[in-house]
Amino acid sequence: MxxxxxxxxxxxxxxxxxxxxxxxxxxxxxxxxxxxxxxxxxxxxxxxxxxxxxxxxxxxxxxxxxxxxxxxxxxxERWQAEPIELDVVYQDDDIIVLNKPAGLVVHPGAGTPSGTVLNGLLHRYPELASVPRAGIVHRLDKDTTGLMVVARNLQAQTKLSAQLQDRSMGREYTAICMGTMTGGGVVDAPIDRHPKHRTKMAVAPEGMGRDSVTHYRVEQRFRNHTLVRCKLETGRTHQIRVHLSHIGYPLVGDPLYAGRSRLPKGVTAEVLKALKDFKRQALHAGYLELVHPASDELMNWEADLPDDLQQLLDVMYAELELYGSGDDF
The missing domain is CATH 3.10.290.10 (RNA-binding S4 domain)
Known part of the structure; x- marks a missing residue:
């Protein structure tokens, strides 16, 4: 070397x-x-x-x-290349778009020194060793699935990072929340590290924390849950998870922000089993839009829901058919 x-x-x-x-x-x-x-x-x-x-x-x-x-x-001090399977949905000379599965950490850190997306990127694209963070522009939580973009050179990384900073990069997520929402809205609440639990984030008191804005709209109301679409203006750590929990609709399966498991009343045996079998936060980064850093072309990608999330929704839709339209609740 x-x-x-x-x-x-x-x-x-x-x-x-x-x-x-x-x-x-x-x-x-x-x-x-x-x-x-x-x-x-x-x-x-x-x-x-x-x-x-x-x-x-x-x-x-x-x-x-x-x-x-x-x-x-x-x-x-750099990280090692490792043969980790990556689902590449698009690549060219400047960018790579990945569809990340649940359970895969994006970047090495305390407790996870290897076996991450970054290690896999270095193995598949050795030239990324010369790009800070192996070209990673933004992250997804370990158990959040979906789309993320990686830059293949420093120039692309700089331009993509600028799109994140000026909020022009479009990112939309599908989520299943606990409780039935009456409608969509906007959560505009700053986020900072939790004052007592360092692994958690929290909505900060006025005048503190970092500006954080999440738009959400209702896609479907079930008997005890809501399917929502979230659009990020900012990209803070755990932002959607923190914001939806803050307004009283934490994500199904969220180990950090949903609190103690509350079984909904009148739930069918099938939904109850599906909820118990679902072992992560119900969050999927399904849509990504950006301006290509070299061609200036507006590009977008969509990723289908992963099997576990789709199966959970199928059970909830089946329950909905038995009890009528979500608008009746």
């Missing part, structure tokens, strides 16, 4: 709602693919600057500043 390091050069604008926080805290959120300790080291080395100036880790930022990361990630 002749190349022993990878150059990283990224620019981020500090959102005004993140103002009055420490430099290292803001940087850790904006450059979330790198550890807090690595971020702090880069700040101390002057590799991560604010408006072209070096700052201390504890310095407060006000918002609107430009953060420039110009660093080198040593090859021995």
């Amino acid at each position: 002749t190349d022993t390091s990878d150059s990283i050069k990224e620019t981020k604008i500090v959102p005004f709602e993140m103002g009055n926080k420490r430099f290292d805290q803001i940087a850790a959120e904006l450059f979330a693919d790198f550890s807090r300790s690595r971020i702090q080291t880069w700040i101390k080395e002057g590799r991560l600057t604010v408006d072209g100036q070096t700052k201390k880790t504890k310095d407060k930022l006000v918002g609107g500043e430009t953060l420039l990361l110009d660093a080198v990630l040593e090859q021995e």
Whole structure:
């Protein structure tokens, strides 16, 4: 191996709602693919600057500043290529679109150092070793299925990341919620790390957290559940799961945000069994739309529901036929 390091050069604008926080805290959120300790080291080395100036880790930022990361990630700190099966629905010289199954982690981290989408990408596309995060632009939770885009070069990654930041990338999800909604709406509530449970996120008090907006519409009401379509304006960690739980309609099977299992009243034996057999959050990223980073062409993809989610819906539709239209509830 002749190349022993990878150059990283990224620019981020500090959102005004993140103002009055420490430099290292803001940087850790904006450059979330790198550890807090690595971020702090880069700040101390002057590799991560604010408006072209070096700052201390504890310095407060006000918002609107430009953060420039110009660093080198040593090859021995990179991840290993592994032969992991990936469902590629589209690829060209600049982008790859994957349909991720449930149970597959996107990026190595604490507790999951290998066996991830990233490791599989490095095996199938060795050139991604020279792209930060192996070209990964956005993530899906381990047990969320569906579409995600990967950049095959730094230029494509920069342009796709900009689409995420300016909210022009279209992402829609199908979800099954507990309870019957009366209609769709918008959840506009900031999200931050849960103050007590570090593995969870939560809606933050006013003036805190990161701006987070989820649009949702009702596709079908069942006896005790609702099929909804969610469209993201922002892409915070666990956003849909947090927002729907916040308004009282947590996702079916969500181990973090649905609380203790509440069996609905009057549920049929078939639905009850299907619910008990469904072991993950009922969430699928079924639609992705973006402007191609090289051709500027508007492109979109759709992914069918995975078998387990479709089977759960089939049972709920069968129950609906027995008890009448969802509009009767």
